Amino acid sequence: MCGIVGIYNLRKKDISDAEFDVLVDSLKHRGPDGRGIYKDKTVPFRLGHRRLSILDLSLNAKQPMCYSNQRYWISFNGEIYNFIEIRKELESLGYKFKSESDTEVILASFLHWGKECQYKFNGMWVFGIWDALEKKLFLSRDRFGVKPLFYYYDDEQFIFASETKTFWYVKNLNLEYNFENVTKGLQYPGLLESTDQTLLKHVYRVKPGHYLTLSQDGKLECSRWWNTLDHLETPPENEQDKIQKFYELFENACLIRMRSDVPLASALSGGMDSSSIVATMYQIRNQKKQFQRIPKDWNATFTALLPKPYNEYYYAKEMVNHFNTNSFFQEINSVQMLNEMETILFHNEELFDVPIGGWLIYQNMKKEGYSISIDGHGGDELLGGYHHQIEEVMNVNQMNSLKQIRHLFSMRKVIKSLYGKSLPDHHRASQFLVKILKKNRYSNAIINYLLKFKKRNIQNRPEQSWLKINVSQDDLRENYLNHNRFQSFDPLTKILYRDFHFGSLPWILRNFDYCSMAHGVEIRSPFLDHRIVTLMFSMPDKIKAHKGYTKYILRKAMQNLMPETVRLRKDKIGLANPMLELVKKDLKSYILDNISSKFFYESPIWEGKKIKEYVEQGYKDNNYSSVIDSWKYINASNIMRIYTSKKFIS
The missing domain is CATH 3.60.20.10 (Aminohydrolase, N-terminal nucleophile (Ntn) domain)
Known part of the structure; x- marks a missing residue:
């Protein structure tokens, strides 16, 4: 790298x-x-x-x-x-x-x-x-x-x-x-x-x-x-053969990414993706075969410890104990975030949420002598790990056929497992429909109801009026919607294809490349092996989200290879900043100082006065979610200030 x-x-x-x-x-x-x-x-x-x-x-x-x-x-x-x-x-x-x-x-x-x-x-x-x-x-x-x-x-x-x-x-x-x-x-x-x-x-x-x-x-x-759509294949017919082929490719993807002349590490969150990689690497090293260019030092894991409820220490510790990894745990706090803020913004150079957890993990890796991290990027976009992906499939406005209505029942089981008991309001209206669907009472009345029902009532947020320039995303969209292979996808696979190629994944890859390479650490991602990608986009949704689980095929492939508490966990956390807790107290002065600065207030891109008033009112009303709305504008302002000043050159 x-x-x-x-x-x-x-x-x-x-x-x-x-x-x-x-x-x-x-x-x-x-x-x-x-x-x-x-x-x-x-x-x-x-x-x-x-x-x-x-x-x-x-x-x-x-x-x-x-x-x-x-x-x-x-x-x-x-x-x-x-x-x-x-x-x-x-x-x-x-x-x-x-x-x-x-x-x-x-x-x-x-x-x-x-x-x-x-x-x-x-x-x-x-x-x-x-x-x-x-x-x-x-x-x-x-x-x-x-x-x-x-x-x-x-x-x-x-x-x-x-x-x-x-x-x-x-x-x-x-x-x-x-x-x-x-x-x-x-x-x-x-x-x-x-x-x-x-x-x-x-x-x-x-x-x-x-x-x-x-x-x-x-x-x-x-x-x-x-173009991924031009390289899809015909997957095996039965479920077990699908799972077997996936595991064979995944194991080989991990194997060839272990080739190195320097020690290896992994960023272990305790989630399904990173845990599957650690488990598979363990299986590879325990084989009696002689593999070329795989170092002896390969089992170091680094974990970020975020404040509750974002802390996944329990699951990461389960993996560490089970596989006896050389483990490093990194506590994350607001003091570190503030101290590193300018440096992180300089290195990331584009619009983003400051990835303090990733930044500190790779910083610590380098200090401990590691230059490679084998990570789980791409798993959520490829296998359906995000809440919003299942929610979109459940968007009843799309349920305009009997076949699609049947998806409502199967997908609802998955979304309920992700949220637990806190099922969002926009899914509660579908509960009585599920009871009817269980009894196979499909009728035009149900279809008409589904077509009229609004997924959720989204109020116009003040943020929509903050920008001074009117723009559209249509002129930048990739023209993939009319491709015949894309048209043949089921609703979930269409969403995953979008997120993988044009949505969250490119943004995540950019952020993690910058925050790892700022410390001279290379990230390798087995889920991004093109053989796995083309296989998974050739498979139907029920191999990805099924029986109340996301990433169904990965969970089945990892059976007997990792702790069941990790393999069968249903909640989704991820390496996100605990912004609600941070803006309440620790970042308050930083936020108020930034929105009051001349560079921010007089921006030609956004209405600095409106944002300032909105944030100040949010603090008065203890409405911290409204304060979070300003965070990306503050980051954008500071990135442009850092680079236009050119102070870093001297």
Whole structure:
């Protein structure tokens, strides 16, 4: 895992060595173990790299790396987990290797298969390959956008980097925030992450599953190479075969993500996803087989201890005791949050909720000597772990057929298990319908009732009038709704597909990449293995939410492999900030000071006066949920203040 940067001055004088050094070292946190620079001899192109040493710790794996008599040069961030298998295939074709790294395998693969090599890779990546003969640049981003990649292009110069903060270090670039995109990010959280848009004017992101080519004449082309809907498969017929195939893929996904020349750790919450990973890694290490490149130190777990009712210590401790892991528990409090706030905002650089739990976990990992964390990201979006996903299926406004009405009964059992006794009001009206459905008394009267019933009465919140710019999310939506495979999905799978590719997951991946890489820690996610993804989107909803459980197939696959108290727990907590408790007291001064600042109050994006009055009234009325509404605006204000001031440059 590393930081990459490059610049191609097409119609502009080349920058100096010292200026490029600054750009490379702006990503030092992503690669604290070394640095490298390549400069083309005939055109003003430069390639830079900051190294986090994971595979082949020797200088043989240093980047930028060359191949084929120095024709191809690469700067690479990520991991190709199946590099051992690809290398063996290439060696059988006559290719030679000087290092034991996955980087060299990418170069040889590109030489042999061209852009089609992307389909060979099982991993997470962004890389830039420079063809020194044709003076052509190739940039690639992995299927699901696990690793970030941004670029700036103004017809005179092309700059790419792992993070947008690098562009602020470029002299005379005159960066400005795109107020319309900031508004979209505030109104539709997570929307921008799956698009090519960023918060900055003229700065774009390479979309997940896309690649770019830039030729010497300045022609820039962007192409899509991966669409999950085009790679679905025919799953096994019966349930047990489905579960068996899933487990085989999951075990292998964990296995190849354990390949490393440095020690491994896991962020263990006590939830189903992270616990399944720890349990499966334990099974792998207890096998008598000899696996290549798996370190002896592999069973460290790190857990964030949040205040009640967000604390999952009991379940995490169950896992620690059962598998005898080398455990580290990290208490989270508001003092740490306030002390780290400016640093976290600087590193995350985009709109988000400050992930203090994740930040402190990866900070502690690095202090304890770990540079890899194998985590459970993607499980909720892939297998249906969130409350809102089941709620949306239960949205009775969608129940316009007999088949869909039957879903109401099965999905209600799942949502009730998630909430326990505190079933939300908008589900109570369906209880008498369930009684009728049990008796199989389906009638037009029921259908008519369902069509008329409102899921919930949503009052217009003041927040809707805070923004000064009117925006729509329609112009940024991916055109997947009309795809024939998507149309064949059941309601739950449609929701999961949206959340996985265009909803919560891209936003989560961005946040956790930034807060882990700020400390030089690489996150690996078995649930994001493309073989598992294509399998699960080929399966019906009842294998995901069934018999009162979310993640049904994962729970069945983990039977007899982990403590039952964890495998069968039904509540969902997650690594969220306990905002209600924080805003009541500990963050009160911070919030009031920020909404009173000139930068916030006079914002061209939101109505600072309205927000200030709303928050102050909330504190007077002890209505703390209304205070929380202002939190994302405060974070946005501070991020823009930090970067426009450019104090970090000096």
